[in-house]
Amino acid sequence: MMDKPLFLRDLWYYALPGGSLKPGQTIAKTLLNEPILLGRTQAGKVFALRDICPHRAVPLSCGRFDGTEVECAYHGWKFDAAGQCTAIPALTEDQTLDFSKFRVRSYPIREAQGNIWIYIGEQSPQDEPPQVPGFDTTYQAAVVMNFPTYLDHAVVGLMDPAHVPFVHRAWWWRADPTLAEEVKTFDPSPLGFTMRRHKLERSTFLYDLVGGDPEVEISFQLPGVRFEQVITKRHRVCNLTTMTPLNDTETEVTTLFYSTIPWFNLLKPFLLPLTRTFLNQDRDMVVKQKIGLQHNPGLMLIKDADTQARWYYQLKAEFARSQSEHRAFINPVKEQTLRWRS
Ligand code: FES
Ligand SMILES: [Fe+2]
Known part of the structure; x- marks a missing residue:
């Protein structure tokens, strides 16, 4: 028995069945004690971001998702599905702040056979998520x-x-x-x-x-x-x-x-x-x-x-x-x- 809970990292974890995440929808979920915002763009691509705004920590899930970008509820900063900051509304037109360096952590994510897997760890994944043997289709x-x-x-x-x-x-x-x-x-x-x-x-x-x-x-x-x-x-x-x-x-x-x-x-x-x-x-x-x-x-x-x-x-x-x-x-x-x- 372990004294302290230990969660292995740098592995693929099952996030959720693909069918429960519709285009344009986001779902906030805690996985391995980490707050994560799972989403699917209007174009159908799944993504996973740390559910904490890098500006001043309000959960991104408190904001809005327009199907492409997540907008923070506090000061309206916007982030794309890769976690890149794309807008800071408080900036005046002549203020030049290079916010391309501002990002919220994004997690590697895959959708296959109807399943959404998320890679939680510090490294980049060296392999692909587990595969259901012998089926190309989604679950029934x-x-x-x-x-x-x-x-x-x-x-x-x-x-x-x-x-x-x-x-x-x-x-x-x-x-x-x-x-x-x-x-x-x-x-x-x-x-x-x-x-x-x-x-x-x-x-x-x-x-x-x-x-x-x-x-x-x-x-x-x-x-x-x-x-x-x-x-x-x-x-x-x-x-x-x-x-x-x-x-x-x-x-x-x-x-x-x-x-x-x-x-x-x-x-x-x-x-x-x-x-x-x-x-x-x-x-x-x-x-x-x-x-x-x-x-x-x-x-x-x-x-x-x-x-x-x-x-x-x-x-x-x-x-x-x-x-x-x-x-x-x-x-x-x-x-x-x-x-x-x-
Ligand atoms: S806390 Fe998110 S924009 Fe300020
Ligand atoms: Fe059982």
Whole structure:
């Protein structure tokens, strides 16, 4: 357990689903404790600026956005989508102030597959944001939920296999409530690990909808990105779940579905409430966990069932170490088979 919240920097974080940011709109959001103004120009380009006016600190989100430039509410300074100051209304015509040097910090941002990713750190990005494997299109369904807990507890809670039979009890998720032994092999993968593709021994109602004989592959990567692919002879469904820290005590969990099923949209009226119910069960548990965490107890991670959580902490520690030592990241995860009952 870390004593002090630590957010890894110089990584791509999930900012928000592209569909929730319309042309000409801005959204103020705190990410990793930083106030950020996310916006989309009338021309459709997304941008992210520090939500603090460099003149005298009024949040830019208090001002106006005309679809091209943001105007500060206090003295009307204007900034373009790159953060460049473009106007200072108080200047008289003969006053020559070179305000081209005035800028508000802008963050690298990308929009792909319907997702908006933001790069938070001090360096320029050396790579591109995570990609949903095998899909060029946008997501077909998205659920965003606020977990009132520090990032690590949200991440560990969502990757933890042993809670499933206790927290997620529902006919549509598990027809058979008895615990069974699971054996899964994991391999290291970029900034994380992957549960090797395997046949699902016990199917579920949701997986059956995708078609018979489903195979599943699940991968996790820093800072908090999880892909679950379900592959059948006929179709593929990919569920992307991202965890982005808003601040020390709140984490935004976003789960998005991609699929090759032509009638997938018909599923949405059922899938979305079920997904919300499912995530709410996880959320309820972190709320309960917070009651205990207030007293700062020690936490245990046991072998196998909690090994993925251990890997998460090891990945995080190694990432931070590689940065402070200015060297390449060395994945601490080795190929391993884990066994647990769930
Ligand atoms: S504080 Fe923003 S223009 Fe002065
Ligand atoms: Fe869960």
